[in-house]
Amino acid sequence: MASSRGPLPLVVRNFLRLKTPKAGQSREHWIRRNHRSIEHFSTRTARRCSEATLLRVLESHDPQAREAALFALGLLGSWNCNASLARFLHDDEDIIREVTVESLWRLWFRGTEPNDYVMLQQALALADRETVLKALNAVVLKRPDFAEAWNQRAIIHFQNRHFDAAARDCMKVIRLNRFHFGALAGLANCLMHLDRHAQALKAFRRAQRIHPFMEGVASTIRLLEQSLRDDRPNA
Numbered sequence: 001m002a003s004s005r006g007p008l009p010l011v012v013r014n015f016l017r018l019k020t021p022k023a024g025q026s027r028e029h030w031i032r033r034n035h036r037s038i039e040h041f042s043t044r045t046a047r048r049c050s051e052a053t054l055l056r057v058l059e060s061h062d063p064q065a066r067e068a069a070l071f072a073l074g075l076l077g078s079w080n081c082n083a084s085l086a087r088f089l090h091d092d093e094d095i096i097r098e099v100t101v102e103s104l105w106r107l108w109f110r111g112t113e114p115n116d117y118v119m120l121q122q123a124l125a126l127a128d129r130e131t132v133l134k135a136l137n138a139v140v141l142k143r144p145d146f147a148e149a150w151n152q153r154a155i156i157h158f159q160n161r162h163f164d165a166a167a168r169d170c171m172k173v174i175r176l177n178r179f180h181f182g183a184l185a186g187l188a189n190c191l192m193h194l195d196r197h198a199q200a201l202k203a204f205r206r207a208q209r210i211h212p213f214m215e216g217v218a219s220t221i222r223l224l225e226q227s228l229r230d231d232r233p234n235a
Contacts, residue, residue, distance in 0.1 A: 011065075011068045011069055012065050012068045015068035015072070019034060027099075031102075041072075055069070074099070090212060111147075119143070119149075120152065150173045153169050157169060158190060187200075192224075
């Protein structure tokens with residue numbers, strides 16, 4: 001555990017060498033601008049820190065240690081870290097929750113097999129939506145347990161206004177990855193378009209239980225609750 005009374009864990013020392021985002025700079029922009037430094041961080045950390053070590057650092061009371069471990073596990077962690085990372089969506093620190101979201105998405109895109117990430121990126125890089133859809137069809141056929149491939153296909157179906165198909169893919173994602181708050185929110189949005197508001201409310205509530213600070217979810221839940229109350233027949 002990092003503290004003023006003991007040495008900093010190696011992952012924290014490596015993390016402190018990275019330039020922090022400037023005021024007002026999004027983390028996405030910061031990652032793009034510092035991808036080489038991040039690659040060096042990943043390489044140095046992988047040489048000296050096992051996944052078990054990073055998970056131990058993750059339990060630190062020091063927010064900086066938690067942030068460093070979360071960031072490293074997003075880059076290096078296996079699928080076995082999914083539940084451990086998802087817990088930190090409830091952390092008291094804003095930056096910890098932000099890094100947790102970022103790290104979970106990295107983990108989900110990486111999948112569980114060595115070629116999952118490459119296949120998915122190749123599919124998403126294609127020129128138009130229909131070509132991407134065909135490629136994603138091939139990915140889920142080849143790798144039916146790759147949750148993020150199903151999620152990305154759900155997004156394409158949603159964009160094409162095929163809400164039933166998108167909802168089915170979202171449900172597949174949730175069966176494969178019960179922490180996928182994005183798929184739960186996506187399912188809820190599909191159900192709203194299908195006028196299945198009570199089911200949409202349940203899906204939004206599930207998403208909120210996983211990620212309590214997910215943008216827009218709390219207000220949407222309140223609106224749905226009010227709408228469903230208003231729709232009840234008078235006793």
